[in-house]
Every structure is written in C-alpha cells, then in structure tokens.
Amino acid sequence: MKRIAAVAVLGLAAGLAVLGLGGPAGAAESASVSIVHGIPKTPVNVFVNGKLTLRNFQPGTVAGPLSLPAGSYQVRVFPAANTAGTGNPVISASATVPAGANVSLVAHLDAAGKPTLTPYVNDVSRLAAGQARLVVRHTAAAPAVDVRAGGSPVIRGLTNPRQQELTLPAGSVRADVVLAGTSTVVIGPATLNLAEGSATIVYAIGSAEQKTLGLVVQTISGLHSAPGGVPAGTGGLADDGGVPGWLPVTVAVGLLAAALGAARLAAARR
C-alpha cells in the first residue's frame, strides 16, 4: 500500500482524450457519469471542481449516475481522512465530459501499480430482446489476462487499461480470469448475473503483487428492446376478418325477392 499512499499527480490529458470520441452533441445535453472505485483498501474522498462530492467512498463501490452538464471537470481524490481537499491528492486529473455520453470514471491502479483515473465511454446501444451485454475492463496492476466463461476463454489477451465487450443471452455465467494463454486462475471463479437488456461491466481491480485482485461490477439497465412480435394463434377458430356466413345469405334472399317481384311486375304490365 506504500505506492498507493504515495502521491501520484497524473496529467492524464492523453487518456482523457478518449472522452472526445463521443463528440459534443450540444452543450445543453447532459452526460451520465458514474464513478467506480477500483483501488483496494483505500477509502477516499472525491472532490469535483473543488467540492467534496463523494465522502468516504469505499473500494469496490460505484457512485452515480450523476447527470452532469457537458464540460471539463477537475477530479481530485484524497484519502478518506482528508476532508479538506488540500495537500497531496492520491489522484488529480481533469476529465472532459462530452454531451449525451454515458461515462464511467474509474479510479484504479495502472499496470505498474500506480493510482490513476481512466474514463470509459460506455456502450449504451440497444440490445435485442433476451440479450445482455458483458464488458470486461482490465484495471488491475496485473499482466495480460484471458476471461473464461464456463471454462472456455471468451476474451483473450486483455491488458490494462483495455476493455472488450460481448453480447450474450441473458442469464448467469460462471466466469474466471486467468493469466493470458494459461489456466492459472488469478480471479474467481464468480457467478455473474447478466440481466436482460442491461450492460454488466466487470472491472478487474487490485494488484497481483499485493494479492488484492478482485472484481467490481457496474450495471447499466434500460438497454432492452421489445420482442419482435406476438405469434399467439394458429387455429383460425377466432377468425373475424371475414363477413359472417349469414350476411351473404340474407343479402341474396333480399335480392332474389326483389328480382322475383320485379319480374312479376314486368309480366303484369305486358
């Protein structure tokens, strides 16, 4: 934990450029921002633009979503004992929040074990009915890993701070994390509940060296679609599209009667 306690002031300008990918769609449109704590054993206070926004924010928790106007924010993270927001922060970064985007700001360790803040723009596109999205983000001080579901690798060679996403049928998945190309389990196995119409974002966090590796899960719901149709009948017994049987019969009888009368009238006049 010495490294974590050590002050790390990080520019992060390059990393935060990722946020620009969403493209500002209009200053009036707010962004949805979540903050994920992925640094083990380090409760913190989070200051946004100098204001204490998250007090005693615990490792392994997810705060938000906050609806924030698009723009640039200064994020400074201090140990929980420091409520003044002065002195040396654990992390100091400025984050540009694009309009309309769904963003996760993740406080975590980089590959070398230094605290850092990485912004991810979340994929909130719609899912087909019955489907779920699984996103795995490598935010741990650990080498490249594979993610296995039900024993077979579904994500290979993931490195800090990269991510990969999959679309799967909704339901439970038994997953573990192994060193890339090996069967050496470093995290798990864990049972993940992939809720239908939701993105389940799994962060691998902690440090391999410090033996603090673990998972944090963030869920974004409301990405569902309706079923494509309701095929609820094959018999035709309730067919009411046509004309009832008595109707043409009645019309025919009426017309016949009229024709008969007309014929007799014509005959009588002759």
Next chain:
Amino acid sequence: MRSRGWMVLVVIGVLVAVAAPVGWVLTRPARTVGAATADALARATPPTSAPPAGASEVGGGSGGSAVPVRDGRVGAAVPVRGAVPVRVDLPSLGVTAAIRPVGVDRSGDLQIPADVAAVGWYRYGPRPGDPAGSTALSGHVDSAEQGRGAFFRLRQLRPGDPVIVHGTDGRTRRYRVVAREEWPKTKVPLDRLFARGGAPRLTLVTCGGGFRENARSYLDNIAVTAVPDGGP
C-alpha cells in the same frame, strides 16, 4: 292490386339486401376502446420512481451525501422486485389460467407456452407489484392442434372488467380493464406493450382479426390494458 304486392316485395327485398350489411357494420363491437388511456399510462411518470440523480450536487457543496452509491461486489444484493405471477383469472369470461415465465424464441418473437391453456409472462419485463411498467401476459387465442386457447375470448373483455393475478408471494393483485386495442401485426406498438416504464399496468396480449389459412397465422394482435384496482 296484385302488382302493388309485387312492388312491396321489391321494396322489402332491396331494403333487406341493403340493411343487412349496413346493420352488420354499424352494430359490430368496436375493436378498439380506451386507446388514449393506454397511451397516457405509457407516458405517465410513476410517483414512486427514484428521484433523478442530482447533477446539482456536484459543485453544490452539499457534501455529496445525495450521490447514490452501490455495492459493486459480485453477488451484491439486487433490489427485490414484485412477485412472479403464477395464475390469472378473468372472472367476466369464466377463465382461469396457469402462468409460465417466458422469454423470446430464436427469431426474437415472444415465446407463448406450448400448452394453449397456459399463459406466458414476459419474464424480462416488470412483475406484478413493480412500481412501473407493463407486466405482459400473453396467451394463445387458439392452436391448430389443441383448439381454443386461454385467451380465446380476450376480445370480449370490456373496460371495468376485473383481472386477478396470483403471485408466488401468495398475494392476489386485482386489476380492472381500461382499454382493449387491435392492430394489424405490422403496426403493433410492441415498445409500449412491453415497456418497463410508465404507470404500473397489466397488458394481456393475443391474436385476432382475420386468419390466413396458408400462413396459419392471424393478421392482428389484440391487447387489453388493465390498471391496479385503486390505482391510476
């Protein structure tokens, strides 16, 4: 005098031939009632929905206590929702049917229980008792092999009719019908029938309208919307 009788027959014959189709068209029960009510329910904001996450808290200097924080550990408790429905009664039609949870088939259509006497509950959507959204129950109108289905007479439900849903929690939830709608299958507002937002409501769906013999399929869907008794 004889010819007057034939004249009367002509007039009566023509009247019958015209009045029968006109009368049939005019006296057919309306296929759709309460559509505006059903639309309004879908747009409503449930009173119990969570307050919007406060953007103003950031920079507001309130100490941040208003920001919701969730446990992100694997297996962390998921908020408890309403009850899984197990049986539905439609007393005005004399119908009672078992409910089975269903999802979607390979083509993305709603699954309907193979047993036409049973009704499917769309298990990805809201449960009865949830604070918002449309709890969707769907049943066969009929099937070629098994005959009439649980929802054969669904189109006879009228506003005010009761619908009773029994849940795994042992509770009975009473609803009353507010709308019955019918659309060609290409125009069904599926997003509304399976909505997870809007006022809490129950939506019963089946097939109806004309039947295409060669496709073994009905042309329309019929949906009945019901609201919790004492609700909106």
